[in-house]
Amino acid sequence: MTGLRERKKAETRAALGWAAIHLAAERGYDNVRVEDIAEAVGVSPRTFNNYFASKAEAIASRHLDRSLRTAAALRERPADEQLWVALTKAALEQFTRGPEVEAMPSPAHTQWVTGVRTMLAEPALQGERLRAAAVAEAELAAAVAERTGTDLATEMYPRLVAAAASAAVGVAMQHYLDSADPPAPIEHLITDAFTQVAAGLPAPPR
Amino acid sequence: MTGLRERKKAETRAALGWAAIHLAAERGYDNVRVEDIAEAVGVSPRTFNNYFASKAEAIASRHLDRSLRTAAALRERPADEQLWVALTKAALEQFTRGPEVEAMPSPAHTQWVTGVRTMLAEPALQGERLRAAAVAEAELAAAVAERTGTDLATEMYPRLVAAAASAAVGVAMQHYLDSADPPAPIEHLITDAFTQVAAGLPAPPR
DNA sequence: GGATATTTTTGCGTGCCGCGCATATTTGCC
């Protein structure tokens, strides 16, 4: 089923996305031209825009893919698992660090995180990332509707769950990036965030 | 305190934002050039970019303002009010329709809603709207932290509340726009969404 | 295995955008 054609396409897309992130984290978002990204992958500038509508979209593509995988992961969870447990686990699965990051030597890693942080501060990027999250949210809502037997068309429930879950992950990531020299592992933050949301976020006792 | 200078600035900004929305809803997002918007307000194209970094930002500006007002409204709510009650009411306050919409004759209003819907489908717009929501979310989180006596720097709680509230409003609005000939008033949808979130979004009985 | 159909890449051209910079104009203040 997965012919040479599709595979190559997926590879090119991934390469472009990765190159875009890499370059932007290294030298800053607007010191990277589309031309540079294309060149790094060995493809014409015009081809870049066959894959992505904008530089920002390319950078956000990994975020999009990960978010989409969360929806897919939820569908894989056993049907008798509690909804919020399943959601938490589905999200957590996406945060095991890949080998290309794991293999980084420590000083390079620190510099890398700094670069990413700076990059994410770019307004144009934030919009695109949020949009990616919104696209994935629709998928997630569909998966939730399926699992809970609710109607996506008439009820807000599945969308609310998807939005809340997405927000939980977002806040956890933000918290993780904000605290320099991360003391708390991201997995713990995500679990914590989901727990609070599932509890209805009650006001703490004064 | 509010001198002529600031007032004029605010007026120009509002006029540009409104003109941008109006034109985009009327003839479609990319049939509107920055030049057109500037001309409609009687200002130079260069000046447009003194107020907004992009066409999309101008269109999203009203959304941003409304979201910021929600945070301000929360601060005005009595301190002894339940958190989620206060949040709901603060959000609701922003959805009383302004006179410029209320005064529209019915056929024009239908056409208007359609135009807005199409406009909001534009990817570039979605990103910018979401970014606006994120900016306001930070304000809201600060207000929540204040009210609940939690620490914005070390706890995720206030950000989670702000994100969930923002998501609730977003879902309600989406639901409202999606259902043609809106049967349910937006106020009811918002109240409903907040209630569900505050209850922890439990899975419905099967 | 070779011809044909389909998909993908590429080059080129176009219109618009975002913004830096210098200048003119307006506003606030004494």
Added chain:
DNA sequence: GGCAAATATGCGCGGCACGCAAAAATATCC
């Protein structure tokens, strides 16, 4: 009225997103 600060404008540049058509790569069929 005059001076300092803020704001509006004109000009120009580099880059981006994308339509279109030709060329190259890949799949398909006999």
